[in-house]
Amino acid sequence: MYDYQKAFIGVYEYFEKNKSSDFLVAIPIIEDSLEGIKTRVLKIKTDGAEIISHEGLNTDLSSPQLAFRNVIDIFSQKNLQGYGAIPIFGLDPSMYNKYIQFKCTVQMLKVGDLVGNLNSPDIENPLVWYKAIDTYAREKGFSGGIPVLINEGDITIYLFSPDQAEPDIFNNYEINHYTNISYKVSIDQQKLLMQAHELILSKSSSCNSHPEILLAVKGVYGQTQFTYHDINDKCPCGTENVLGCARLGGHDIWINFQDHDTIEMLAETVIHEQMHIYGYDHPDQPENEDLSDPFYSSIPALAEICIRGTSGLGTYIR
Known part of the structure; x- marks a missing residue:
């Protein structure tokens, strides 16, 4: 190309x-x-x-x-x-x-x-x-x-x-992501990620209460170059109970494809990691789902809710 x-x-x-x-x-x-x-x-x-x-x-x-x-x-x-x-x-x-x-x-x-x-x-x-x-x-x-x-x-x-x-x-954020993202995953996994991208783009525009999310999505898809990896490809977060991983401000996202049952679940993980790439962080996720914990008011966690439409994030680490 x-x-x-x-x-x-x-x-x-x-x-x-x-x-x-x-x-x-x-x-x-x-x-x-x-x-x-x-x-x-x-x-x-x-x-x-x-x-x-x-x-x-x-x-x-x-x-x-x-x-x-x-x-x-x-x-x-x-x-x-x-x-x-x-x-x-x-x-x-x-x-x-x-x-x-x-x-x-x-x-x-x-x-x-x-x-x-x-x-x-x-x-x-x-x-x-x-x-x-x-x-x-x-x-x-x-x-x-x-x-x-x-x-x-x-x-x-x-x-x-x-x-x-x-x-x-x-x-540009609607068209650039087809060519500014690299994939070190299988062809089938790449297709799943592109479906997740379409879902993220369609749902993030409705996150009216948190405009930072849409701004970050536009920035990631429109301007950022990054690469997807499988979770077993030297993931810096480890692999146990980890759905996804990305370094703050980095250019790589690791995905645990095996533990994602739906495109919506995959989109939640992807947008969470994209928020890290854009520069948003969060405190450690609590062991119990205490929604008053600062983790759940962080931009990466709120971005997941933007996709899902409800609160409550489960027990996996992102």
């Missing part, structure tokens, strides 16, 4: 779990982030759009220019007028052999026709032109636009009318 692919992957995966039948896919306008916490996207409408598999396509390339060109070289053989195509990236490695084709207006511009500061010497990289192209498209009455190929001062772009694509804004 290369850095330029991460925005595509995050937007694709988040959209797949939240899309309506009117749209096929979403792509990022990745140079147009808002205040560092939001990403502008284009949602491609279903009519006329299709994800195409092509064995041997291979868009897993370090250069976005080469990845885009691979798709164009294959797509151009169809000679479809009024259509365009770009790579589509997702967590599934098979996506490197897929691309999306869609209805659009294909146009060629000179570099001098564009406005905006690129702040990059790599003018052959289409991604550095996203903001300028999207601005140009909207000024011309389109919903948005994307650059495709740059060649000797000429830029081939795709422009989308309102009946072909619709702009939207995604929160």
Whole structure:
């Protein structure tokens, strides 16, 4: 996975779990982030759009220019007028052999026709032109636009009318966690953790009485890079009666997968440990469930309750 692919992957995966039948896919306008916490996207409408598999396509390339060109070289053989195509990236490695084709207006511009500061010497990289192209498209009455190929001062772009694509804004904490988290666990355990993430994101927004929890969740998912480990992988907290472990302000979370019976229980442990990563601590958990104990008013413990909806935390150590 290369850095330029991460925005595509995050937007694709988040959209797949939240899309309506009117749209096929979403792509990022990745140079147009808002205040560092939001990403502008284009949602491609279903009519006329299709994800195409092509064995041997291979868009897993370090250069976005080469990845885009691979798709164009294959797509151009169809000679479809009024259509365009770009790579589509997702967590599934098979996506490197897929691309999306869609209805659009294909146009060629000179570099001098564009406005905006690129702040990059790599003018052959289409991604550095996203903001300028999207601005140009909207000024011309389109919903948005994307650059495709740059060649000797000429830029081939795709422009989308309102009946072909619709702009939207995604929160970075909703999309970044697909690519800024590492997993030193099995594939099945990784899938469980990603389900737990979805539950945390859906429930943490309702923790109105403790805004610190949502702020921490946004910080962890939007900006923090950390790694999951199995509890038996040199866990600093030991393994006896331990559901999870994380060092304060650290970048690693250990999970005891064997003792989690439900996704909700796993989400409670994960958000508890995420609060430690963000910097929140708690006193030792009491042996009895005395809810007046300061442990139960700590942010990590309250974050668990945010997921569960009731107090009382059991006897395991987190």
